[in-house]
Amino acid sequence: MPKPTQSTAQTRYNRVLLKLSGEALIGEHEFGIDPKVLDRMAVEIDALVGIGVQVGIVIGGGNLFRGAALSEAGMDRVTGDHMGMLATMMNGLAMRDALERSNIQSRVMSAIPMSGIVEHYDRREAMRDLKGGDVVVFCAGTGNPFFTTDSAACLRGIEIDADVVLKATKVDGVYSDDPVTNPDAFKYERLTYDEVLERRLGVMDLTAICLCRDHNLPVRVFNMNKPGVLKQIALGGDEGTLIEEA
Numbered sequence: 001m002p003k004p005t006q007s008t009a010q011t012r013y014n015r016v017l018l019k020l021s022g023e024a025l026i027g028e029h030e031f032g033i034d035p036k037v038l039d040r041m042a043v044e045i046d047a048l049v050g051i052g053v054q055v056g057i058v059i060g061g062g063n064l065f066r067g068a069a070l071s072e073a074g075m076d077r078v079t080g081d082h083m084g085m086l087a088t089m090m091n092g093l094a095m096r097d098a099l100e101r102s103n104i105q106s107r108v109m110s111a112i113p114m115s116g117i118v119e120h121y122d123r124r125e126a127m128r129d130l131k132g133g134d135v136v137v138f139c140a141g142t143g144n145p146f147f148t149t150d151s152a153a154c155l156r157g158i159e160i161d162a163d164v165v166l167k168a169t170k171v172d173g174v175y176s177d178d179p180v181t182n183p184d185a186f187k188y189e190r191l192t193y194d195e196v197l198e199r200r201l202g203v204m205d206l207t208a209i210c211l212c213r214d215h216n217l218p219v220r221v222f223n224m225n226k227p228g229v230l231k232q233i234a235l236g237g238d239e240g241t242l243i244e245e246a
């Protein structure tokens with residue numbers, strides 16, 4: 001059966017940029033990648049593609065390396081960031097492998113050329129692939145040090161004209177404080193970009209929020225561990241927290 005390349009009338013979005021946390025890929029392991037987590041993510045993504053939503057993915061690298069942590073341990077920051085971006089490339093390859101095992105057609109594009117392994121990022125080609133129903137995985141972040149993959153997700157989201165950035169994390173939304181360390185933190189259903197910035201809510205870095213604010217790209221933060229969550233969001237469900245303009 002041919003793949004749907006246009007979302008159905010009931011879907012809220014035609015094209016989304018899904019930001020997947022690198023840290024989440026650790027799953028039950030101590031470090032690295034748990035293929036079972038990737039397989040679960042592939043099932044979720046398949047459900048989204050199945051209702052005709054075009055999916056771009058930016059994947060983090062926190063399960064392997066973060067430049068800031070390497071720098072705190074004494075390494076040169078730019079070298080650490082380069083290692084972090086290479087980590088996202090490994091995660092991108094693992095994601096493609098999981099998607100292919102689930103028969104989901106996909107492409108991996110890297111901001112840093114790595115000929116013979118993945119394609120170099122090309123916006124126009126990515127748009128064509130998305131329109132054709134392929135899932136496009138963008139890796140190596142922005143290609144520049146001192147950024148994060150949250151910023152890369154917002155940047156690619158703007159470039160590909162996504163309707164929303166879906167930030168999948170291990171918490172179920174944006175809280176008044178980090179819910180992992182503060183049990184008294186309360187959850188917001190909806191926030192404006194300026195509220196996130198003024199209250200310095202740490203779920204995403206501030207550069208990413210500024211980018212989305214300046215280009216009016218909504219962000220939904222939600223817990224990826226809930227089965228069926230992506231499809232539910234695309235069909236109008238109010239999972240997690242929505243960040244948008246006032």
Ligand SMILES: Nc1ncnc2c1ncn2[C@@H]1O[C@H](COP(=O)(O)OP(=O)(O)OP(=O)(O)O)[C@@H](O)[C@H]1O
Binds near residue numbers: 061062
């Ligand atoms: N106000 C807040 N509301 C919700 N979460 C928060 C808040 N402040 C900090 N956090 C933390 O932010 C984390 C979200 O980060 P997540 O691991 O999803 O992204 P990331 O750092 O971009 O991932 P990675 O680098 O692994 O790709 C949550 O797990 C939570 O502990």
Ligand SMILES: O=c1ccn([C@@H]2O[C@H](COP(=O)(O)O)[C@@H](O)[C@H]2O)c(=O)[nH]1
Binds near residue numbers: 022062066067080082
């Ligand atoms: O544009 C970018 C994106 C990422 N990095 C480096 O990669 C790691 C991993 O990304 P996370 O967003 O933390 O998952 C990040 O810590 C940076 O060191 C980068 O340099 N530029």
